[in-house]
Amino acid sequence: MTQRQKDKLQRFIFENTDVRGEIVHLDESYISAVKNSNYPQPLKELVGQIMAATALLAATIKIKGKLTVQAQGEGAVSLVLVQCSSDHEIRSMAKWEGDISTEDIQKMLGKAYMAITIEPDGDKERYQGVVQLHGDKIEQAFEEYFSSSEQLATKVCLTADGDSAAGLFLQKLPESENVQDADAWDRMSQLASTITPEELLQLSAEDLIHRLFNQENVRLFEPNTIEFKCSCSREKLEGVLKSIGYDDLKKLIEEKGNVEVDCEYCREKYIFDTIDVECLFNYADTHKTPDTKQ
Numbered sequence: 001m002t003q004r005q006k007d008k009l010q011r012f013i014f015e016n017t018d019v020r021g022e023i024v025h026l027d028e029s030y031i032s033a034v035k036n037s038n039y040p041q042p043l044k045e046l047v048g049q050i051m052a053a054t055a056l057l058a059a060t061i062k063i064k065g066k067l068t069v070q071a072q073g074e075g076a077v078s079l080v081l082v083q084c085s086s087d088h089e090i091r092s093m094a095k096w097e098g099d100i101s102t103e104d105i106q107k108m109l110g111k112a113y114m115a116i117t118i119e120p121d122g123d124k125e126r127y128q129g130v131v132q133l134h135g136d137k138i139e140q141a142f143e144e145y146f147s148s149s150e151q152l153a154t155k156v157c158l159t160a161d162g163d164s165a166a167g168l169f170l171q172k173l174p175e176s177e178n179v180q181d182a183d184a185w186d187r188m189s190q191l192a193s194t195i196t197p198e199e200l201l202q203l204s205a206e207d208l209i210h211r212l213f214n215q216e217n218v219r220l221f222e223p224n225t226i227e228f229k230c231s232c233s234r235e236k237l238e239g240v241l242k243s244i245g246y247d248d249l250k251k252l253i254e255e256k257g258n259v260e261v262d263c264e265y266c267r268e269k270y271i272f273d274t275i276d277v278e279c280l281f282n283y284a285d286t287h288k289t290p291d292t293k294q
Helices: 028-034 041-058 105-109 139-150 184-192 197-202 205-213 234-244 246-256 274-280
Strands: 008-014 019-026 065-073 077-085 089-096 112-120 127-132 154-160 165-172 218-220 259-262 269-272
Touching (some): 041 154, 041 165, 065 105, 112 139, 139 154, 154 197, 165 184, 205 218, 234 269, 246 259, 246 274
Antiparallel strands (some): 008 019, 019 165, 077 089, 112 127, 154 165
16 A cells, blocks of 8 residues: 555546546645634534635646635535645635534535636636535535536545545546546546545555556656645735724723734734834824924
C-alpha cells in the first residue's frame, strides 16, 4: 500500500475513454478551516464534504479565479460557504442556530438551494448556477448541478469525519471521435459506487484507483497541494470601518472600549482602539484649525 499524502488533489483520466476523475484528501486545510468554530459534529462533517467537493470542482475550471459553493437554507443551518481558488487555496464558513443532531441535509438545511459561482480574475463576467437541494446527501446536489447546467453525467462521493475530508469525482466528457470504449462511463460509475467512506478517507489516491479500477488503463497527473488560506487583512477591514463613519465608530469605542471584528472564515480577531480610528480617518490632520498667522 502507498502512504496517503495529506492535502492533495489527484487528477486522472481513463485512456481511450471520455471519462476523467479526481480524488482529493483534506487534512490540515480542513482542520484549519473548522478549528475554534464550535460546529456541532454533523455540521463539521457537512462543511468538510462541501470543502472536498469545492476543491474537486475548482480543479475542473480552466481559468484563473475562484469558485464558490454556497448552500443556503431555512433550517438550523442557514449557510455553508466554501471558496477555492485556481491556486488551490481554500476557506470556509457556516452559520447555524440551535441543536443539530442529524446528518440528513434536509433536516439540517430545511428548504434550501446551492449556488455555484465561478469568478474569473479581472473584469471578466462571472457565472453562477443554482440547484435546489433534494435528498439526504449533499453529493446529489453536485451531481444535479452538472446534469442540469452542463449536461455532463457526473459521479460524486464525499465524506468527512471531523479530522479529515475526502472526495471522489468522475465525469463523462462530451464524446470524441477517438473514444474506443463506449460503455466506459456506466462501468466506471458503478465501480465508484462501491467505495466506502472509510476507504475514501484512509486509502491513498493510488490505492483507491487500484482498488476501484485495477482493470482499467489509468493515467495519473502530478498532484496539487490544497492549502487553507484566508484573504482577510487589517487593511481590508479598515475599508469596511471607514464606510461606517468616524462618528459612529467613536460612539462604539465610547460604549465598548474598542471595535472588535472577527473574520468569519479564519476567526482571526482584529481590534481597533481610539488611536487606530484617529489614524484611520487622519483626524488630526483633517480637523486642524487653519493657521491664520502671516
